[in-house]
Amino acid sequence: MVANRGYNSTSAKTRQRLIEAASEILDEEGYPAFTARRIASRAELKPQLVHYYFRSMEELVVTVFKRSSASYFQLHDEALSSPRPLHALWRLNCHIPEARRMLEYVALGKIYPALREEMRASGESFRALQIEAIENICRQRGIDNPPMPAAALAAMMSAVARSIVIESNVAMTMAHEELNTFVEKTLDQYDPS
Amino acid sequence: MVANRGYNSTSAKTRQRLIEAASEILDEEGYPAFTARRIASRAELKPQLVHYYFRSMEELVVTVFKRSSASYFQLHDEALSSPRPLHALWRLNCHIPEARRMLEYVALGKIYPALREEMRASGESFRALQIEAIENICRQRGIDNPPMPAAALAAMMSAVARSIVIESNVAMTMAHEELNTFVEKTLDQYDPS
DNA sequence: GCTGTCACTTGACAGGTGTACAGTCGCGCA
């Protein structure tokens, strides 16, 4: 008889290994390699275990995304609590592995609706935190006429970092340096050294 | 005997139909639907014709990309020749179907190296044209201290537009309006109405 | 009328995909 099919034992060691392997696959080989068999093989487990611990690939990808998101939250929080929060945030945004992983999720989001919803939710909450942080900085340092609204700055930082990663993926580098310099100069107006 | 396999008859009507169908599939259903069978079925042709006219899916996707690229070049050129070139370019960048299609190519680029190379080449040439256009505007209007270097402005416009499209794909809209307003205000400094 | 060429069709291959279900093993508890 088939029993519980371990969907609930969220802490089982094997389950964790699968999540870990899935995450590594995504980082190292990208979304096309995100398949039950590849992931299981990376974890040195039988492919059927994927569907023993997860109802579907969609449930797996959402689980993996949530884990990424949680660990990113830590880094994000540290950045915003550092002495120059915006520069730290910018460095985090540009951190290639994280940014690249997000691109893979974008591709997988085309296939799995539940992942899109998860991305929306987490994306909006990160953005809200950033906007709040920027507004706090302005208030604390008495910046009354910032170069741009807090929301625009937060969104621009993500946009620029993401774009640099996308273009690097196709070996495009033209104008990246200038763009990076411009962003850093802008941040200097909030976050002087 | 197998003959030429139509690889060279680049103008054949059937071949054009395949290219057209592939392009529509990409726009309407995204990269996961970019398969020989779906494309042929959309063109109401037998799937094997795809490999009669194209050596491989990679050759097809590169061909389709080049066509997109060429038609985009026209729009791009018109924008840069208009009375307010940067606003026109910005509107073009934000044009959702074009921007969304580019995202699909990014996903396909993970699979097809030749597509990546094509994207790099065309991406760099568009960027070079934009930088040149911005520098011309500065020269003509006597803008000696622009808010940012021409290269940074060109790259930022792409980055922001692309990012808005990515986020819209997952139904994220927070801060988009503010970002759009900021970009337009920046462009006003180059391109007054 | 024969031949060759071009456009296309028929049929198939090997490999990959997500997913399901019944069976087995081992360990804790009665």
Place this chain on the structure above:
DNA sequence: TGCGCGACTGTACACCTGTCAAGTGACAGC
């Protein structure tokens, strides 16, 4: 000692993927 249950395995399904080889039919040129 036996039972139950959770963890895992074996086997299989239906479907989809890119790609290929051979054959068919029409038409042009000799």
